[in-house]
Amino acid sequence: MYLRQEASITTDRLWLRDFHLTDxxxxxxxxxxPEVSEFLEWGPNTELDSRRFVERATSLSxxxxxxxxxxxxISKFDEQxxxxxxxxxxxxxxxxxxxxxxxxxxxxxxxxxxxxxxNLLHHxxxxxxxxxxxxxxAPGNRASINVLEKVGMQHEGTLKSHKLVRGQxxxxxxxxVLDHEFVPPRRFF
Numbered sequence: 001m002y003l004r005q006e007a008s009i010t011t012d013r014l015w016l017r018d019f020h021l022t023d024x025x026x027x028x029x030x031x032x033x034p035e036v037s038e039f040l041e042w043g044p045n046t047e048l049d050s051r052r053f054v055e056r057a058t059s060l061s062x063x064x065x066x067x068x069x070x071x072x073x074i075s076k077f078d079e080q081x082x083x084x085x086x087x088x089x090x091x092x093x094x095x096x097x098x099x100x101x102x103x104x105x106x107x108x109x110x111x112x113x114x115x116x117x118x119n120l121l122h123h124x125x126x127x128x129x130x131x132x133x134x135x136x137x138a139p140g141n142r143a144s145i146n147v148l149e150k151v152g153m154q155h156e157g158t159l160k161s162h163k164l165v166r167g168q169x170x171x172x173x174x175x176x177v178l179d180h181e182f183v184p185p186r187r188f189f
Contacts, residue, residue: 006061007069007071009071009123011115012115013075013076013112013115014075014112014116014119016074017074018058018061018071019058019071019072020054020058021054023081024050024051025050026081027050027054027072027081027084028045028047028050029104031043031044032044032045032046032047033104035105036103036104036105039138039140039141040102041163041165057070057084065092068089069086069088069124070088071085071086071116071120072084073085073116075107082103082107083103083107083113083116084100085100085113085116086101087099087120087123087128087130087133088100095129095130095131096132097130099121099133099134100135101116101147103116113144113147114147114150114151117148118151121133121151121177121182125179125182130179132176132177132178132179133153134156134176135148135176136173136175138165138170138171138172139158139171139172139173145173145175148175149175152183153175153176153177155174155175156174157173158171158174159171159173
C-alpha cells in the first residue's frame with residue numbers, strides 16, 4: 001500500500017489541496033452547473049459523475065510516482081471549496097504536462113482561477129521540475145483565455161476539429177509556457 005503524497009499549496013487567498021472523498025457535494029455545486037461546463041468537455045455532472053471525479057482524483061494522489069495533481073481550490077475567506085485546478089504530467093521524460101481549472105460561477109471574475117493556476121504552475125516548475133506546461137481552451141471561452149495569458153502562457157496555435165464535445169467537433173486553442181519563461185509569483189488582486 002502506498003502512502004498518499006500530499007499536495008498542498010497556500011496562496012494569499014486560497015488553499016490548494018488534495019481532494020477528500022467527502023468533497024463531492026461541493027464539487028457537484030459547480031460541476032452540475034450548465035454555465036460552468038459550457039466550454040468544457042464534460043458536464044453538466046450528475047451526482048454520480050461528481051462522486052466518480054472525486055474518487056478518481058483521490059485515488060490518483062496515491063500513485064508513486066505521482067503524475068496527477070488534481071487539487072481542490074478552497075477560499076481562505078469563507079473556507080468554501082470553490083473549484084479545482086490540475087496539472088497532469090503527460091510526458092515524464094520530456095517534463096511536459098497540461099494545466100486545467102474550473103471554478104464555481106459565483107466566484108468568477110475575482111481572480112481566483114488566475115491565482116490558483118499561477119501558483120500551481122509555479123509549484124510545477126519549482127518543485128516538480130517541469131519544463132513545459134500547456135493548456136487547451138475552446139475558442140469562445142474568452143475568460144479562460146484571459147487566465148492563460150495572465151499566468152504567462154503564450155498562444156501556440158489552433159488545433160482544428162480537435163475535440164468531440166457533445167457530439168460536435170470543436171477547435172481548441174493551444175497555449176503553453178516554458179520553465180525559463182515563467183515569471184516568479186505575483187499578486188493578482
